[in-house]
Amino acid sequence: MPALPPPEPGDPVEAVDTPALVLDLDAAERNIATMAGYASRHGLLLRPHAKSHKSPELARLQLAAGAVGVCVQKASEALALADGGVEDLFVSNEVIAPAKLAALARLAGRVRLALAVDSPLGVQRLAAAVRDAGTTVRVLVEVDVGQGRCGLAPEQAGVLAAAVLAAAPAGLTFGGLHAYHGGAQHLRAPAERAAAIHDSARRVTVALESLQRNGIRCPLVTGAGTGTFIHETGTGVWGELQPGSYVFLDRDYADNEPAPGAPRFEHALFVKSRVISEHGTHAVVDAGHKAHAIDSGMPGVWGRDLEFGNGGDEHGILTRRGAEPLPALGDTVWLVPGHCDPTVNLHDSYVVVRGGLEHGKVHALWPVAARGALR
Numbered sequence: 001m002p003a004l005p006p007p008e009p010g011d012p013v014e015a016v017d018t019p020a021l022v023l024d025l026d027a028a029e030r031n032i033a034t035m036a037g038y039a040s041r042h043g044l045l046l047r048p049h050a051k052s053h054k055s056p057e058l059a060r061l062q063l064a065a066g067a068v069g070v071c072v073q074k075a076s077e078a079l080a081l082a083d084g085g086v087e088d089l090f091v092s093n094e095v096i097a098p099a100k101l102a103a104l105a106r107l108a109g110r111v112r113l114a115l116a117v118d119s120p121l122g123v124q125r126l127a128a129a130v131r132d133a134g135t136t137v138r139v140l141v142e143v144d145v146g147q148g149r150c151g152l153a154p155e156q157a158g159v160l161a162a163a164v165l166a167a168a169p170a171g172l173t174f175g176g177l178h179a180y181h182g183g184a185q186h187l188r189a190p191a192e193r194a195a196a197i198h199d200s201a202r203r204v205t206v207a208l209e210s211l212q213r214n215g216i217r218c219p220l221v222t223g224a225g226t227g228t229f230i231h232e233t234g235t236g237v238w239g240e241l242q243p244g245s246y247v248f249l250d251r252d253y254a255d256n257e258p259a260p261g262a263p264r265f266e267h268a269l270f271v272k273s274r275v276i277s278e279h280g281t282h283a284v285v286d287a288g289h290k291a292h293a294i295d296s297g298m299p300g301v302w303g304r305d306l307e308f309g310n311g312g313d314e315h316g317i318l319t320r321r322g323a324e325p326l327p328a329l330g331d332t333v334w335l336v337p338g339h340c341d342p343t344v345n346l347h348d349s350y351v352v353v354r355g356g357l358e359h360g361k362v363h364a365l366w367p368v369a370a371r372g373a374l375r
């Protein structure tokens, strides 16, 4: 692609061309430290989800802060992060295609690898791939804890875990239960989130009883996201937390009403945009939904009392909410993406800044290494 000159380390943030995906590294580091401190105070393992950032650099910061490894959702994400030096990966999703399983089984020769399963066929195919590769993979049986997406009924956990154990000669080890409730993360009221996770815990307990009936000990229950981890903690059932979005705190998460006593995170991911057209009634910025994902709604406008309206793929339309005047032609406007994961996936790299958005400097450009890792 014929490129405009990229930002250089040391450039003032003011000089970063728009639209740009900007990571406020100081804020991200504070978020990483806050979550790591929380997990350690509660005696829980932390395995952040890398689907949010898709970046080996950010994964390494999480590991340095105490994470035991990271989660990924796709085989190709696992490969991209392993190539970036991450050595402990959990694919927290079902993989059924033999070609992908073969690649993952080979990957297990160079990193510690775990995978979720929710079917006998999944176990059978994984066992065949691992046997062929001569490697070892830790397997977590996924239980549907309320979302009605992947995961088997809790009563069936014991039978599937027995199938995993039976595949020990092929190289599978039983790692426990994967129990994540995606649908609970953005319930706005803490009481609603608490109730959903209370029910998830009941379902995990049924799964644990099913393991017991089959004479199987459960080494670990893993799950939880940014919206609910405080509730999983409270149940005493989960031993490992998988939050991802806390690194960035997107607009959708900021709209959650915080649970009393929950750690607070701050916005660390922005799309820098610029007013390219101004009309008294509205101002138009150069960042539409090619620059930020809108599946969870429009971005927030950071530090300004302005409404962002959808102007299509290349534009955003800013209008006043109150007395604050519209920005002028050429002004910078910082957008807080509605949903961080798919926003990151739209960009080749992060412009990583230190010293704040107003007066800071470009620290580095970090590639979004697992950008487009859909397979």
Ligand SMILES: Cc1ncc(COP(=O)(O)O)c(C=O)c1O
Residues within 6 Å of the ligand: 049, 052, 071, 092, 180, 182, 185, 223, 224, 225, 226, 227, 242, 243, 244, 245, 246
């Ligand atoms: C299995 C799993 N664990 C953890 C997460 C992290 O959730 P969040 O980004 O909401 O913290 C996700 C997000 O989709 C997920 O699918």
